[in-house]
Amino acid sequence: MRNAFAVTVGLVVAGLxxxxxxxxGPQFFTFPDGANPMDPDSIKQNMHLIPSGAMVLVIVAHCFGIIGGMLASTAVSEKSLxxxxxxSGIIILGSIGSSFxxxxxxxxxxxxxxxxxxxxFIGRKVAINRLNEE
Structure with a gap:
């Protein structure tokens, strides 16, 4: 039961x-006129106009989401990776799937x-270190 809660907490933290x-993204990069960065359909239709830096920020977001989610789930679980x-598997699959x-x-x-x-692998190392501290 604790591990199920740990997964839930990890997914919430990763999502946040x-x-x-x-x-x-919109604070640092100018999006094309008519493109709403909070509307997936708008982004899909204007993908060819989205700044490369904004796409890199999405990649960075997924990476930090994985690491944060892994660390949070390990902190809740306290005993298991x-x-x-x-x-991490859910976020990785979601990240790759959304790219396509x-x-x-x-x-x-x-x-x-x-x-x-x-x-x-970074998240795994951080999670292992977290477990070894206890």
């Missing part, structure tokens, strides 16, 4: 981290795949 970084692995659904450019898809897998 990703969302907070997503909302920074399984919740962290489940959280939103018609991201090829470079963004590959960079995203490589970076979220790297984030998993």
């Amino acid at each position: 981290v990703v969302f907070l970084l997503y909302i920074l 399984l919740p962290a692995y489940i959280v 659904v939103m018609s991201h450019p090829t470079w963004s898809i590959f960079a995203g795949m490589i970076s979220v897998i790297g984030a998993f």
Whole structure:
């Protein structure tokens, strides 16, 4: 039961981290006229006009979401890495899936795949260190 709660907490934390970084995009990057950064359909239709920096910020958001979610789930679980692995797997699959659904450019898809897998290994190291502290 504790591990199920740990997964839930990890997903909530990961989602919040990703969302907070997503909302920074329009603060730093000018989106095309008519493109609403909070509307997935609008983003999909205007993907070819979205600044590259905004796409990089999305990749960074997913990476920090994975690490934050893994750390949060491990803190709640206190004994197992399984919740962290489940959280990271869900975020990785969601990240890769959304890249294809939103018609991201090829470079963004590959960079995203490589970076979220790297984030998993960083998150794993942080989670292991967290478990070893207790």
